[in-house]
Amino acid sequence: KAGVTQTPRYLIKTRGQQVTLSCSPISGHRSVSWYQQTPGQGLQFLFEYFSETQRNKGNFPGRFSGRQFSNSRSEMNVSTLELGDSALYLCASSLVRENTEAFFGQGTRLTVV
């Protein structure tokens, strides 16, 4: 069974630009969550999607947004990039049931210059 796939693996963007990251969950998994990981703040929850609906959102500014498609694939978008947005962005998928195990993709390393 294929794992969670995130693309691209690495990105370099300039301040003020926007970026879109993609995540394909494990087959059969319908919940997709996004996390940001930085050395200073650790792993922080961004948002969670299920059946194309955002069910939960973390404490991030509105520049961070996401969506989920009918095939459960998800994208997240960051607009007006800031230097502080440089981080490892991780996607995790889990089965539809709440509180079940979440499996992470390899992440997208975003560098904002």
Added chain:
Amino acid sequence: QKEVEQNSGPLSVPEGAIASLNCTYSDRGSQSFFWYRQYSGKSPELIMSIYSNGDKEDGRFTAQLNKASQYVSLLIRDSQPSDSATYLCAVNPVRKLTFGGGTRVLVKP
């Protein structure tokens, strides 16, 4: 108070010894608890999940949960150099994982 707290380490353990990692959480409504292992530059890998009080063993790993005291622990028996990594405790109140800062473990040959 942080929602999930872990000692950042490093926890230095001789090869073959037992590594003991602890995690405390603040939300009493939390129902599920997880341990992830993360190697430098890699993404977190799920190694244990536990949902009820008591011990759960999987190979060299044992997770322990005490909801009354709001702590979760992970024991790594017969530690190997390949166990050197950061171990993240995660708690799931509802639909989102809340992570501790991680404990860095260093297994010395």
